Amino acid sequence: MKILLVEDDALLNKLVTSHLKGQNYVVDSVTDGATGWSYASTFDYDLLILDLLLPQLDGLSLCQRLRAEGDTTPILLLTAENSKTMKIQALDTGADDYMVKPFDIAELEARIRALLRRGQGQASPIIAWGSLLLNSTTGEVSYGDRPLKLTSKEYKFLELLLSSGSQVVGVNEVLSHLWSSNEFPVESTVRSHLRRLRNKLQKAGAPSDLITTLHGRGYYLKSPDSDELTAEGSIASKALAKHNTEAKAASKPDLETSLSPTQPEDEASVESIIDLSKAEQYLQFLNRNWSSAQQTCLDKLAQVAQIEPNERAALVHSLAGTLGMFGLNDALALARQLEAIWKISAEADSPETTSLLAQLQRIIQQTQTIKAAPTSCPREQPPLWVLSNNTDFQTEIESFALKQGFTIRHFNQPKALQKALAQDSPNRIIAQLSCLQDPSVTPPQRSAWKESLGSIPLLIVSHQDSLSDRLQALRWGGQFILHSSPNLLDLLLQHPSAPTSSKLSPSHQQIKVMVVDDDTHWLNTLLHQLQNWGFKVTTLADPAAFWQVLQSVNPDALILDAKIPEIDGFELCQVVRHDPKWRSLPILFLSILNDPESRQLAFGAGADDYLFKPVMVGELAHRITSRLQRIQSLEAP
Amino acid sequence: MTSSRQLLIIDDEETIQTVVDFGLKLSAGWSLLKASSGREGITIAQEHSPDAILLDVMMPEMDGVATFKALQADGQTNEIPVIFLTAKAQATEKSQLKALGVSGVITKPFNALDLPMLISRILHW
Numbered sequence: 001m002k003i004l005l006v007e008d009d010a011l012l013n014k015l016v017t018s019h020l021k022g023q024n025y026v027v028d029s030v031t032d033g034a035t036g037w038s039y040a041s042t043f044d045y046d047l048l049i050l051d052l053l054l055p056q057l058d059g060l061s062l063c064q065r066l067r068a069e070g071d072t073t074p075i076l077l078l079t080a081e082n083s084k085t086m087k088i089q090a091l092d093t094g095a096d097d098y099m100v101k102p103f104d105i106a107e108l109e110a111r112i113r114a115l116l117r118r119g120q121g122q123a124s125p126i127i128a129w130g131s132l133l134l135n136s137t138t139g140e141v142s143y144g145d146r147p148l149k150l151t152s153k154e155y156k157f158l159e160l161l162l163s164s165g166s167q168v169v170g171v172n173e174v175l176s177h178l179w180s181s182n183e184f185p186v187e188s189t190v191r192s193h194l195r196r197l198r199n200k201l202q203k204a205g206a207p208s209d210l211i212t213t214l215h216g217r218g219y220y221l222k223s224p225d226s227d228e229l230t231a232e233g234s235i236a237s238k239a240l241a242k243h244n245t246e247a248k249a250a251s252k253p254d255l256e257t258s259l260s261p262t263q264p265e266d267e268a269s270v271e272s273i274i275d276l277s278k279a280e281q282y283l284q285f286l287n288r289n290w291s292s293a294q295q296t297c298l299d300k301l302a303q304v305a306q307i308e309p310n311e312r313a314a315l316v317h318s319l320a321g322t323l324g325m326f327g328l329n330d331a332l333a334l335a336r337q338l339e340a341i342w343k344i345s346a347e348a349d350s351p352e353t354t355s356l357l358a359q360l361q362r363i364i365q366q367t368q369t370i371k372a373a374p375t376s377c378p379r380e381q382p383p384l385w386v387l388s389n390n391t392d393f394q395t396e397i398e399s400f401a402l403k404q405g406f407t408i409r410h411f412n413q414p415k416a417l418q419k420a421l422a423q424d425s426p427n428r429i430i431a432q433l434s435c436l437q438d439p440s441v442t443p444p445q446r447s448a449w450k451e452s453l454g455s456i457p458l459l460i461v462s463h464q465d466s467l468s469d470r471l472q473a474l475r476w477g478g479q480f481i482l483h484s485s486p487n488l489l490d491l492l493l494q495h496p497s498a499p500t501s502s503k504l505s506p507s508h509q510q511i512k513v514m515v516v517d518d519d520t521h522w523l524n525t526l527l528h529q530l531q532n533w534g535f536k537v538t539t540l541a542d543p544a545a546f547w548q549v550l551q552s553v554n555p556d557a558l559i560l561d562a563k564i565p566e567i568d569g570f571e572l573c574q575v576v577r578h579d580p581k582w583r584s585l586p587i588l589f590l591s592i593l594n595d596p597e598s599r600q601l602a603f604g605a606g607a608d609d610y611l612f613k614p615v616m617v618g619e620l621a622h623r624i625t626s627r628l629q630r631i632q633s634l635e636a637p
Numbered sequence: 638m639t640s641s642r643q644l645l646i647i648d649d650e651e652t653i654q655t656v657v658d659f660g661l662k663l664s665a666g667w668s669l670l671k672a673s674s675g676r677e678g679i680t681i682a683q684e685h686s687p688d689a690i691l692l693d694v695m696m697p698e699m700d701g702v703a704t705f706k707a708l709q710a711d712g713q714t715n716e717i718p719v720i721f722l723t724a725k726a727q728a729t730e731k732s733q734l735k736a737l738g739v740s741g742v743i744t745k746p747f748n749a750l751d752l753p754m755l756i757s758r759i760l761h762w
Binding site for chain 1: 652653745
């Protein structure tokens with residue numbers, strides 16, 4: 001759970017922040033209303049705690065502004081003024097709760113928990129998933145009757161998955177929920193926390209795939225078995241009864257002991273946690289040193305024309321080093337391009353190098369201030385692994401990578417690549433489908449391959465666009481792309497988690513829905529009902545024409561039946577999901593199959609929602625629009 | 638990370654030395670010895686026995702690999718852990734560098750505030 005605290009009293013701010021952090025919350029804390037506004041309008045929070053009297057923008061105005069913008073995040077106001085008028089005003093402005101200073105920290109915590117539960121539509125502090133129980137009041141987690149000792153990050157990870165139900169949680173969502181906005185974790189950090197969490201769950205008796213990885217998309221909780229589901233109610237109610245008894249017994253909790261039942265952070269505590277003030281000081285330092293560094297860089301550029309051609313690569317290499325330390329990524333990329341050119345051929349000047357040098361000089365001269373310090377793992381230059389035995393293809397990717405400053409590693413065999421994955425992990429893998437078409441590979445071997453990929457995106461390149469090649473790519477856990485596609489190289493530049501298409505929901509009246517079902521009678525009913533709700537509906541009873549219809553309709557949402565003759569609805573969903581164009585398309589299953597396994601298959605295939613027939617059309621319309629809104633909010637810059 | 642450390646950086650870029658020095662101090666209170674060439678670095682390492690050495694791979698005259706080999710061959714310095722600093726474009730050689738027996742490789746550019754965390758993780762401090 002992520003909380004924003006806006007409080008100008010430094011001591012109180014520090015106290016509340018450290019206390020909440022000890023309670024497993026991720027906290028961003030700022031000291032004035034204007035910064036509070038920019039944080040609250042930029043990042044997603046589960047709760048906002050605002051002081052009433054703040055410099056620049058007071059708490060009431062901030063609250064008012066957020067509500068006017070349609071922000072529904074729960075807000076708790078803190079103030080020293082204990083007057084009835086003020087309380088009424090605060091609540092009328094849109095605050096959800098109100099506390100008068102000085103307050104009891106235990107009471108603040110209890111109010112926070114209540115607000116967070118309300119925000120999530122959760123009535124009880126206990127969240128149950130089969131035999132897995134999480135008590136958000138005490139921070140205790142158990143599987144069956146075995147307690148789990150989790151680190152704070154593991155706890156938050158699990159809490160996020162539990163509060164998302166069967167929905168897929170993307171890596172970006174995990175990053176933004178588990179780390180505060182001034183920390184810069186990398187994706188592999190998420191994987192390492194996940195690995196430890198899985199181990200602990202497994203030791204407590206949970207199935208190994210309780211937290212399932214959906215390649216390239218994220219993670220979700222596998223539905224509990226039906227036996228577990230029946231037991232879930234009673235486990236949860238027993239846990240709640242126990243919780244209530246204990247809460248009564250400890251009406252004045254001992255803060256020392258109730259602070260955090262979790263273990264101290266191990267490796268997590270040394271993640272790239274940068275204190276905001278240190279980051280600011282560092283940036284100021286870079287700025288103080290920039291003018292002299294700028295001169296050094298310009299001097300080096302001037303030397304290029306005077307030195308021997310074979311010394312040029314080394315000179316621009318050292319220039320690149322300095323530019324990188326100051327976070328000048330555009331200039332860094334230009335210097336690297338020059339380095340790459342001069343490494344290959346130490347010939348005299350070419351029009352290309354002259355133009356690159358001129359651009360580089362211009363950027364250096366025009367840079368007056370350093371706006372951002374570099375991140376230790378610049379996202380625009382991901383290491384890339386290439387699986388191919390075709391030299392033309394290898395050269396094509398290599399020359400592109402050299403220009404962009406990528407690191408490349410080549411593999412000829414899937415086995416060699418899989419072996420390397422145990423040691424190291426790239427940001428992305430590009431493979432030729434022909435390298436993977438080995439008839440001797442068994443399905444278990446393929447599963448092992450997919451498992452070793454984790455959430456590393458895999459692009460599978462083919463020369464022909466056929467359903468069979470798309471299926472093959474899917475079975476290898478990759479995203480299909482045509483070799484002739486003009487997007488091929490662009491895809492390599494994208495950050496793995498970046499959404500590939502930005503399909504923002506149009507106004508409700510224009511939402512285009514495509515429904516695939518072999519039952520024509522049902523299709524007709526749904527067509528009219530959804531039209532009454534203002535949707536533009538296209539129905540399809542024959543899946544053979546699916547791909548063509550999908551391309552020409554270009555829907556905003558897709559509704560699939562699980563069982564369509566001749567084709568498996570789940571596999572169809574996977575094929576759609578693996579095309580980058582449709583990665584964000586909301587896919588809802590509407591099925592008569594009301595069992596956990598089918599739900600599981602649907603979510604595993606990339607579905608966003610699963611509903612049973614018959615369905616109330618109002619419910620369906622609501623699910624479609626809320627899914628579109630969710631995507632919109634995630635894709636918003 | 639609370640205990641104070643002394644590191645040695647061997648890098649011919651003075652700007653990089655300055656930024657690393659500031660980042661280590663600010664982030665973890667560590668101190669830094671600076672050398673601009675392999676030879677100077679070896680002498681400082683012999684005199685001061687730093688807790689670890691950050692070594693740039695690409696330097697004129699004596700490069701990082703040659704410096705590392707010399708440090709390994711010297712009884713006074715062969716116990717000091719060495720971490721290579723290398724540009725992203727060269728990171729393909731990361732495994733070759735590791736095969737030499739260095740403790741780790743840190744890729745440039747980096748945010749010097751992250752260094753104590755990266756180094757601690759590499760060296761299990």
